[in-house]
Amino acid sequence: MLRISKLTDYGILLAVELGELQEPTSVRALSLRTGVPQATASKVLQSLARAGIARSRRGATGGYCLTRPSREIPMLEVLTALEGPLAVTDCVEEGACEHEEGCGTRVSWQRVNEAVARALANVSLADMAPPTPLVALTRSAAHAARLRQGADLSLLAPAEHA
Amino acid sequence: MLRISKLTDYGILLAVELGELQEPTSVRALSLRTGVPQATASKVLQSLARAGIARSRRGATGGYCLTRPSREIPMLEVLTALEGPLAVTDCVEEGACEHEEGCGTRVSWQRVNEAVARALANVSLADMAPPTPLVALTRSAAHAARLRQGADLSLLAPAEHA
DNA sequence: TATATATCGGACTGAGACAGTCCTATATGG
């Protein structure tokens, strides 16, 4: 569990796709490439645009593109854009829980929440891109090496628990 | 988002409570202490028992107790008992996604999933207990110090992202 | 200016998960 919604999954798929295409791309084209239904893709992309992750351009030859290189966009930002602020429990947010003061687990939850957030902040959209050999070969050797090693993701793995 | 369910929250509340009371305690008593409705508490505790986290005892003077000291029970185990295996996305599990092969984000999701899992494996049930000064004072100085420092939770926080 | 092409964004809907309750069966201690 602790699952993200399908919409969010789609959003990441779309954002990754945008990261690989440099030029503005229509929702229709993105829909065909990702398999996400067009109407749904439109909705998700709007959320990304509102959050400042993507930029939209209306009218003929319009479409979407990212506002920054995908390597500079942390996954946490994308998740927040699509599902609201990260909150493992209600009580992590101020005033959401009636037992706010009496409950001793609240502080602990906030720490857990922070740990998860930090993990997601350390993964960029670029890290989610397909690590297929074919793609790796067409890019720099350094980039290919990064892909094979799973990029910075290894940083997220602390030592085994005591 | 990435929220756990309320039932799971209750389960942790109940388990923490069980960790502080040593002797077998009835659902009724646990319900009164935690504020979780009795019927609901019963259900949640059954799940914990099935997962080998708690032990039940029927009949008069029956009730629940933990099978191990709360410090030896990782949060990941409790979450898994109550919501099933951790899976940030469907595609993390085998055969759940029809695009399994074509999708390049799958491997990345599995790494994210592992990172979150490892974070949760490093927090024990005992770490979730109330860190109130009063409680701290009644225990060993070493334990109190642990509480003030947020226990092992600091281990979960890797360096700031690059 | 007319028209084709896009996004914008609110309204609506069916499906499914979630939270919670109820009832009966079963086990234990006195």
Add this chain to the structure above:
DNA sequence: CCATATAGGACTGTCTCAGTCCGATATATA
């Protein structure tokens, strides 16, 4: 035998999720 517990399946109302539809608005081109 009886009072007290848990076991666990069935059931229900509520809410969120995933997805669609449609009218409004913006842009490029002829």
